[in-house]
Amino acid sequence: MSTPRAAVVVTGTEVLGGWVTDVNGPWLAQRLGALGVQHVSTTVVGDRPEDLRAALENARDRGLELVITSGGLGPTEDDLTTQIVAEFTGRPVALDEAVEGRIWAIVEPMSRRWKGISQEAVRAANRKQALVPDGAAILEPVGTAPGLVVPPTDDDPDRPPTPTVVVLPGPPPELQPMWRTAESHPGLLAAVRGATTLHESTLRLFGLPESELANTMRDARRAGVAVDAFEITTCMRGGELEVVSRWAPEQDADGRAFEAFVVERHGDIVFSPDGRTIDELVLDGLRGRGWTVATAESCTGGLLAGRLTKLPGSSDVVEGGIVSYSNAVKEQALGVDPALIAAHGAVSPEVAAAMAAGARERLGVDVAISTTGIAGPGGGSEEKPVGTVHVAVAGPDGGLSRHLRLPGDRDRVRELTTTAALHLLRRVIAGEHDAP
Amino acid sequence: MSTPRAAVVVTGTEVLGGWVTDVNGPWLAQRLGALGVQHVSTTVVGDRPEDLRAALENARDRGLELVITSGGLGPTEDDLTTQIVAEFTGRPVALDEAVEGRIWAIVEPMSRRWKGISQEAVRAANRKQALVPDGAAILEPVGTAPGLVVPPTDDDPDRPPTPTVVVLPGPPPELQPMWRTAESHPGLLAAVRGATTLHESTLRLFGLPESELANTMRDARRAGVAVDAFEITTCMRGGELEVVSRWAPEQDADGRAFEAFVVERHGDIVFSPDGRTIDELVLDGLRGRGWTVATAESCTGGLLAGRLTKLPGSSDVVEGGIVSYSNAVKEQALGVDPALIAAHGAVSPEVAAAMAAGARERLGVDVAISTTGIAGPGGGSEEKPVGTVHVAVAGPDGGLSRHLRLPGDRDRVRELTTTAALHLLRRVIAGEHDAP
Numbered sequence: 001m002s003t004p005r006a007a008v009v010v011t012g013t014e015v016l017g018g019w020v021t022d023v024n025g026p027w028l029a030q031r032l033g034a035l036g037v038q039h040v041s042t043t044v045v046g047d048r049p050e051d052l053r054a055a056l057e058n059a060r061d062r063g064l065e066l067v068i069t070s071g072g073l074g075p076t077e078d079d080l081t082t083q084i085v086a087e088f089t090g091r092p093v094a095l096d097e098a099v100e101g102r103i104w105a106i107v108e109p110m111s112r113r114w115k116g117i118s119q120e121a122v123r124a125a126n127r128k129q130a131l132v133p134d135g136a137a138i139l140e141p142v143g144t145a146p147g148l149v150v151p152p153t154d155d156d157p158d159r160p161p162t163p164t165v166v167v168l169p170g171p172p173p174e175l176q177p178m179w180r181t182a183e184s185h186p187g188l189l190a191a192v193r194g195a196t197t198l199h200e201s202t203l204r205l206f207g208l209p210e211s212e213l214a215n216t217m218r219d220a221r222r223a224g225v226a227v228d229a230f231e232i233t234t235c236m237r238g239g240e241l242e243v244v245s246r247w248a249p250e251q252d253a254d255g256r257a258f259e260a261f262v263v264e265r266h267g268d269i270v271f272s273p274d275g276r277t278i279d280e281l282v283l284d285g286l287r288g289r290g291w292t293v294a295t296a297e298s299c300t301g302g303l304l305a306g307r308l309t310k311l312p313g314s315s316d317v318v319e320g321g322i323v324s325y326s327n328a329v330k331e332q333a334l335g336v337d338p339a340l341i342a343a344h345g346a347v348s349p350e351v352a353a354a355m356a357a358g359a360r361e362r363l364g365v366d367v368a369i370s371t372t373g374i375a376g377p378g379g380g381s382e383e384k385p386v387g388t389v390h391v392a393v394a395g396p397d398g399g400l401s402r403h404l405r406l407p408g409d410r411d412r413v414r415e416l417t418t419t420a421a422l423h424l425l426r427r428v429i430a431g432e433h434d435a436p
Numbered sequence: 437m438s439t440p441r442a443a444v445v446v447t448g449t450e451v452l453g454g455w456v457t458d459v460n461g462p463w464l465a466q467r468l469g470a471l472g473v474q475h476v477s478t479t480v481v482g483d484r485p486e487d488l489r490a491a492l493e494n495a496r497d498r499g500l501e502l503v504i505t506s507g508g509l510g511p512t513e514d515d516l517t518t519q520i521v522a523e524f525t526g527r528p529v530a531l532d533e534a535v536e537g538r539i540w541a542i543v544e545p546m547s548r549r550w551k552g553i554s555q556e557a558v559r560a561a562n563r564k565q566a567l568v569p570d571g572a573a574i575l576e577p578v579g580t581a582p583g584l585v586v587p588p589t590d591d592d593p594d595r596p597p598t599p600t601v602v603v604l605p606g607p608p609p610e611l612q613p614m615w616r617t618a619e620s621h622p623g624l625l626a627a628v629r630g631a632t633t634l635h636e637s638t639l640r641l642f643g644l645p646e647s648e649l650a651n652t653m654r655d656a657r658r659a660g661v662a663v664d665a666f667e668i669t670t671c672m673r674g675g676e677l678e679v680v681s682r683w684a685p686e687q688d689a690d691g692r693a694f695e696a697f698v699v700e701r702h703g704d705i706v707f708s709p710d711g712r713t714i715d716e717l718v719l720d721g722l723r724g725r726g727w728t729v730a731t732a733e734s735c736t737g738g739l740l741a742g743r744l745t746k747l748p749g750s751s752d753v754v755e756g757g758i759v760s761y762s763n764a765v766k767e768q769a770l771g772v773d774p775a776l777i778a779a780h781g782a783v784s785p786e787v788a789a790a791m792a793a794g795a796r797e798r799l800g801v802d803v804a805i806s807t808t809g810i811a812g813p814g815g816g817s818e819e820k821p822v823g824t825v826h827v828a829v830a831g832p833d834g835g836l837s838r839h840l841r842l843p844g845d846r847d848r849v850r851e852l853t854t855t856a857a858l859h860l861l862r863r864v865i866a867g868e869h870d871a872p
Contacts, residue, residue, distance in 0.1 A: 016478060017469065018462025019671040021680060026454025027479065033453065040487045043479040044454060044461065051476045057628025058494045075652070126454075214512070235455040242455060295738070295759065302731070302741025305759040312813050312846055320765035323731065323741040329799055331757035338505060340731070363765055377748050408609075410748055 003153060004192045006066035007059045011171055015071070019206040020349035023172050024070040033246055036195035040064065040290065056088045066191045067163045068179075071144035071170030075125035081167055082131055082148065089153045089162045091133035099146055102131035106144050107436045111256045137187055139166075149187040153418060164191035176405055198231075198246040201255065202275035203262055205241040206423050210234060213241060213262075214270035220261045226254040239416045242277070270291050278422045280310055286427035287315040291366035291396075292355040293425070294361035295321030296334055298346065298391060304418045319365050324355065334358030345384070347372050349401055360394045367395040367428060369421050373404070375413045386415055391421045397432030400424055442502035443495045447517060449482040451507075459608050460506040461613040467615060469682060478499065483514045492524045495597050502627045507606030509581035511561035517603055518567055519582065525589045525598045526787045527569035533576055535582055536566035542580050546559075564569035572715060573623055575602075578610040585623040596776045600627035634682040635665075637691065638711035639698055641677040641861050649677060649698075656697045662690040675852045676714070682748045707862065714858045715747055721865035722753040725804035727832075729861070731757030732770055732795035734782065735809035735825060740854045757800050760791065769841055770794030781820070783808050787839055788826035796830045803864060805857050809840070811849040823849055825859045834869030836860050 001324040008028050025042035040062075045051035052072070059067045071266045072081030085095045092229065103126050111122045128170045129145050132138060139147030147168045154161035166195050168175045168183050182188050205213075213234055220227050229245035247255035263270050272281060286293055295305045305321040308314055324330040327346055335358040336351060356369035373389030380386035385406070392401040402424055406416045444464050450456045451546050461478035476498075481487040488508070495503045507518030522529045539562050547558045550657060565581050569576060575583030585603045590597035602618050604611045618624050641649075646696040649670055656663050666683035679698065683691035698705050722729055731741045741757040744750055760766040763782055771794040772787060780786045791806035809825030816822035823844070828837040838860055840853045 013669050014671040015473065016465060016860040017669060017680075018465045019673065019680070021462070022458060026457070029452060029454045039482075040484070041481045041491065043477050045477045046475075054498055055477065058576075062490055080754065093654050177813050181676065224527075233453055233455065237456065244453070244455065294765075294793070297738075300742070301745025301754070302738035302743075302757060303761065305733075305738025306736070306742050309761060310760075310847070310850075311757050314737075315761055318737070318761050320759040320769070321738060322769070323738065323745075323756040325741075325745060325751055325756040325767040329730075333756070333758070333799065363698065363769065368653065399509075411746070413745075 002037045002194065003036065004065040004195050005040050005062075006068065006192075007030055007040055007055070007064055008032075009052065009055045009059075009067060009069045010043040010170075011047065011052055011069065011351040012044075012046045016044045016046040024147060024168075024170070024175055025117050027172065028068055028070075028179065031183070032068040034198060034200055035183065035192060036198050036248070037066065037192050039047060046071070047080070049080055049084055052081065052084050053088060056085070056162075056165070060088075060160055061297065066165050066166070066188070068166045068168060070168045070175055073147070073167065073169045075122075075128055075144075079123065080129075082133065085148070085150055085165050086133035089133060089165065090155065091135055091150065091153065093131040093133050095127065096130050096138070096151050097333065099132065100127055103129055103141060103144055103146070105140065116286065116410055118383055132176075137185065138170075139178050139182055139185070142177050143169060143171060145169040145174065147178045147182065149185050149217060151187055152191075164188065175223055178218055192291065196248045198248055199252065199255065200273075201245050201247075201259060203243040203245075203259060203270055203275070204272035204275070205243065205266060205269050206239065206271050206278070206419075207269050208234050208241055208266060210241060213243065216262060216265055219265070221352065223259050224259045225259050226251075228348040231252050234260070239419045248375055258410060271423065278419065279307060281424055282308070282422050283311055283314060283317060285426060289366070289429055291429070292317055292319050294359045294365040294368045296318045296355040296368060296370040297321060298325060298330070298355070298371055298377045300371045300414050300418050300421070301325060303414055304371060306367065307418055307422065309327050319363050322359055322361070330355060333362070335362060347374055347384055347388055347390060349390050349392070351395070351397065352392035353401055356392040356394035356399060367393060367425065369425050371417050371421055373406075373413065373417055375410045375417075389413065389417050389420075391417065393421075393424050393428045393434065395428045397431075400428055400432060438630065439474045439847055440501040440631050441476050441498075441581065442468050442504065442628075443470075443476055443500055444478040445485065445488065445491045445503060445505045446478065446480045446504065447488055447497075447507040448480075448608075452480045452482040460604075460606070460611055460722055463612065464506075464615065467619070468866060470634065470636055470686070471506045471619070471628060472634045473502065474629050475801060483508070483516070485516055485520055485598065488517065488520050489524060492521070492598075492601070496596055498525075501574055502602070506602060506604045506611055509565065509583070509603065509605045511564055511580075511737075512556075515564075518569065521584070521586055521601050521603055522569035525569060525586050525601065526591065527571055527586065527589065529567040529569050531563065532566050532568040533645075535568065536563055539580055539582070540578060541566055542577065547771075554839055560625045573621065575604075575614050575618055575621070578613050579605060579607060580799065581605040581610070583614045583618065585618060585621050588627075591866055600624065632684045634684055635688065635691065637677040637681050637683075637695060638693060638708075639681075639706055640711070641679065641702060641705050642675065642707050642710035642712070642714070643705050644702060646672050646677060650681065652698060652701055656694060656699070661693050661696065661697050662687075668694070668864075675855045697760070701747050709861065714855065714862065718744070718858050718861055719747055719750060721862060723866055725802070727865070728733055728753055728802045730755045730756050730795045730799040730801040731808040732791040732804060733757060733759050734761060734766070734791070734807060735811045736807045736850050736854050736857070736861060737761060739763035740805065740807060740848055740857055741773075743854055744857065751867055756800050757799070758795055766791060783810055783820055783824055783826060785826050785828070785839060789829035789830070789835065792828040792835060803829060803861065805829050805861050807853050807857055809842075809849065809853055811846045813846060813852075816843050825849065825853050825856075827853065827860050829857075829860050829864045832871065836864055836868060
């Protein structure tokens with residue numbers, strides 16, 4: 001049986017216009033991949049009915065088995081997804097009074113707190129959310145909007161049958177649990193029959209250009225590894241290279257052979273063979289060592305501390321940090337010798353090392369990381385152009401430092417510096433340090 | 437003449453799969469809006485030729501005037517956009533030797549640094565990038581890939597004419613300048629003939645639910661303001677409400693009347709009547725006052741300092757900050773009295789005020805901002821649930837503080853806290869402070 005195919009259609013003028021970043025398309029892409037469904041496209045349309053209709057018709061005309069829509073299920077007049085899907089599938093809508101009652105039970109307590117809005121108006125608006133196309137199954141509301149599984153319609157001999165349409169709300173906190181419910185719905189299972197649940201595996205590499213991985217793939221192929229038998233996606237992100245492989249159960253040996261080939265070829269450059277991010281590895285490593293950590297940041301301006309405290313539970317190991325943007329703060333809060341700054345400049349290996357040592361001592365931690373550099377667009381010189389960055393780590397047994405020349409604009413230099421600093425910290429946690 | 441319509445088609449398995457966030461669709465959306473072109477959809481497809489072909493055919497069948505593609509112009513075998521667009525428009529490709537020479541002049545110096553790769557192989561790969569469909573115009577490369585403006589083809593009586601196709605590279609630093617060049621290309625101008633360049637105006641509000649703005653729109657309509665005559669998009673982002681209006685020159689009076697109505701109704705809640713962000717307003721305000729600023733962060737863990745240092749030139753006013761994640765750092769680096777923490781807890785108005793005062797004094801700045809709260813998922817209690825946050829500002833003439841109860845997960849609480857702190861700082865810059 002051939003692999004079932006699906007399209008995602010995201011509605012919302014604010015998404016199409018770029019005011020809000022679509023997270024539903026990428027999230028559903030990952031879920032569809034894991035289900036073994038071929039995800040052919042994600043289309044974003046605004047609130048114009050004809051554009052949603054065109055996207056649905058395109059999926060039907062291509063013979064896709066499944067369409068997932070997100071958004072357009074609210075109570076206001078420009079929320080039209082249910083009506084358009086009903087017309088598209090030729091299924092008249094009717095009020096489902098049981099659903100209406102369940103929505104009202106959710107909305108009624110909230111509506112009492114809204115001032116100047118009549119409960120009648122709210123009730124009328126929410127009645128709209130309880131309209132259900134004939135033959136469609138309800139997915140219970142997570143917020144106030146129910147979702148739908150609308151089965152295929154095959155009653156027009158001049159047209160291909162409509163695909164199964166799963167209608168989901170736009171807010172990701174509502175969409176995600178509702179989709180997980182939909183994944184085991186009989187209507188969806190019927191649509192994706194023939195799909196094989198794929199194993200997904202991620203390698204993360206740091207310090208390798210993407211083009212080098214193309215050589216690795218070629219050499220693996222020559223060595224008899226079946227790299228063309230399953231899906232391998234590579235992606236550079238924030239200076240790291242992600243290699244995601246997806247294979248069916250019968251391709252397990254090929255998939256694992258490929259990953260083993262990459263790990264053998266590139267060694268320590270594969271910093272994560274199990275998909276864990278550098279952020280997770282660093283926090284796990286600090287816990288394993290029983291170490292506390294602090295930061296001393298100049299060019300990253302707080303982003304490194306922000307990364308370290310992003311994951312829940314980071315307060316186990318993160319004590320805090322100093323953002324020493326000015327030289328005065330470098331001197332007063334970190335104890336950097338003004339003569340050092342005068343002799344070498346604030347962007348220098350000497351000052352980076354002094355910042356890390358100062359944070360380690362002043363904040364009483366086991367290990368400290370520092371960043372100092374020229375993020376741009378101003379401040380560059382011939383000797384130290386924009387993108388010149390020094391990072392340093394001071395640990396109990398010594399430290400490490402790196403001189404970086406980073407490409408890109410201010411945001412990119414700050415982001416790449418943050419990632420590079422975490423990788424340097426990982427090395428120190430693993431026991432590396434420069435000769436004293 | 438009717439408004440010309442355009443679709444954006446983004447190619448790339450890594451974008452479709454969610455490993456890379458698409459920034460080209462949203463960016464092109466804004467540019468098309470400013471040109472007065474109706475942007476009907478953004479479709480993301482992977483590297484399968486049939487999916488790109490289907491997206492192009494859909495645009496043709498809908499009668500759109502313009503399609504913009506991004507990506508698939510690289511030298512490797514899965515970069516197929518030019519070939520597919522050529523087939524779609526019925527225009528055979530030929531090698532453009534002049535273009536090939538110009539690409540080689542860019543690539544040749546780079547290729548000398550690549551080890552283990554033959555220059556012949558590189559040259560062959562780049563020859564592929566110099567293939568040009570018959571009758572198409574070249575957009576000069578910004579990186580190594582040239583773009584194309586492919587004129588409509590109208591030679592098949594059974595099908596609608598193909599739209600004008602503008603073919604752009606995927607990397608945003610290449611796409612953006614190339615599109616700006618394309619905007620004045622005769623081929624593009626012919627496709628978008630009839631478009632009226634729209635005036636775009638943004639109001640930013642803080643402290644108003646989106647539903648309240650719906651009431652404002654209704655009241656404006658009742659008061660005779662022509663709010664339905666032009667496009668108004670509202671969007672909640674990070675706790676702020678953005679109201680973007682776009683109007684044609686002849687709607688100028690209506691547009692301005694609407695904005696005046698919103699400003700009169702909501703007063704100071706409209707913190708930016710000219711589209712400037714809170715980040716810009718705060719930095720401009722600090723410069724106007726001649727003040728320096730520092731941060732004292734607990735739950736935001738560095739993100740507030742990261743926001744303040746995001747914009748170029750922020751080193752004029754930002755001295756630095758202390759990330760005091762642990763109580764020890766609050767006490768040692770900020771001088772918060774341990775008895776205060778013992779009496780009220782680290783998440784309290786008293787500690788927030790002491791953190792701001794400590795940062796102001798220790799870092800020698802005019803004004804300091806502090807954050808302390810429970811970002812979750814752990815650490816909440818009945819009295820102080822997850823989302824409980826205190827922010828405080830200490831300035832030369834006094835300070836302000838706020839107790840917030842924020843919704844959402846850890847990332848969201850940290851983001852909303854950062855934004856709320858910047859708004860509190862704006863009030864102090866404007867001269868507000870609590871009674872001493």
